[in-house]
Amino acid sequence: MSNSILLYRLFDVAEEISLEQVEQILSRRRPTSRLRLAIARPRAVHIPNPPVTVELGDEQVSLAGRNFTVNFTGKVYDLGVISLLMQVSLPPETGYDQIRSLAIYLNDSGSCAGIFQDRLCRIQKELAGTMKHPGVQGFEEDYTIFYFQDWQPDWDPVPLLLAEAQPVSEQVRRETLRHSFSYGPDDLAIITWASALVYDAAGSYDIPDLLEFAATQLLELRYYDSLLSDEMARMYDAIEDAETVTRFRRLNQYRHIMNRLMELVVDVNEITERIQNSLKVTEDVFYARVYGAALTVFRTRAWMESIERKLSVVLQNYTMLSNRMVNQQSTVLELAIVALFLLEILLSLPNLLR
Template sequence: MRTNVIAYRLFDVADEINLDQVQALWHSRNKISSRLRLDRISTKSITFHDPPVLVELGYHEMTVGGVEYLVEVKARIQDLGVICILFNIPPEEDITYQEYLKLVLAVEELPDEAFRRFLDATMETIGPACTNQNISGYDEDFVVYYFQDPIPGDWDIVPFLLKDANPVNEETRESTLANRFSYADDIAYLAWDSAVVYDPTGSMDIPDLLEF
């Protein structure tokens, strides 16, 4: 089963960031960057005045919940002075429900420092593009449980959305699953700081939009 757990940490780092300068600084070090572009969702319905810049920070071995993962790390830089550090964690395709739930809970416990070191590395390069630089503690975190293959019918996604393995009553279950959105061949369940997304195309449009 193809699935990824994508953890986001957003940091307020400056009053404003010049994104054209960010790309110039990043490319000057022979590093890869790109602007946010939606593949499947019509640009007529959603527009960005100054699309965020996505920079690649490489693949890094990390231990999450006692399991080693090769995690893809990126940073999304917004003109309003916000940087989001993304950890894209790829479980084994034969992962069981209990193993996945263990990963869900472990991601919730990832320390701020795990993200902060990549924030610092990003700021070392783009600092000159920042106006009134002032790095705060992280302001927000979010997790997307992304499935490119159908979610097994016997998997309960409520603990994923709540980031809690404890049983819940029927009222809580119904309210947790109420924010459900779907199109022809994809589906998303949204909670306050998490989402379960199924998209067989592999497009990252929905996770990219959820970040905002």
């Protein structure tokens, strides 16, 4: 890789995608592979089901009044995410001021949205048969990585990361550079919420791949947090509706609500477990620090805690409905016992009156 700007768009398109089927379909016409980090030792980073990477070709694109050669790559994750990467290759003569101007243009213009949507529609049509419960809409993440094999010591990373033309305060500078990592003299990784800068003289793509994985986890956690919010609203509406019907119909509606709640809890627990275990850094301390910092910057822990709180509320409502059902069934049982007792008295009355 040469100096490049990597523009990522990640889209949640389905509940799950069969990567085996994806490989079979895409490999007929394009080069495909499974993600594997280049430098890390085989057992240092564990990916149970690596995403399928597919080459989508090169193209000439006009950005900020200049023509650039861009390469498009797609990654398909079993979690139901399609990630599209537009790699803008910077000519060797491109200076720092030009890179900063391009960073500001890309941040402000939104000119690439149509390009990504067009390629997403194409690949979705091609992979429609591989998706379980497709049709998820409105959940996407974007991320920008400034990638350098040739980084000059006098270049300032802060204006690139913030896409900022004006000087910033020392406080903002410290906060921007807070998550900076370097393994040796010829590498550097700086991670922020919306962008990252990666310098690697050897040309390794491992850090961008780790950051993309972290962004995928963030996207999935956002989706399931929203799903739980929607399901909780439906749950409250269903409970209110159940309160308006007769007692015997109410018990049946309670059972239906409880079954739905338990299915929801099981499904969300299963998927969040898969999200958290989709990538594990086990033996490489440097990669573990970078990946952990990315998850911290993306606030995945906060999203996970939000999901756990909502699951707790769902379980509390399940317990409440269960207690109501037990109480109502106990009441019905008591009434049945009283009825049987009265019936026995009525049946024995003729004998008592003789």
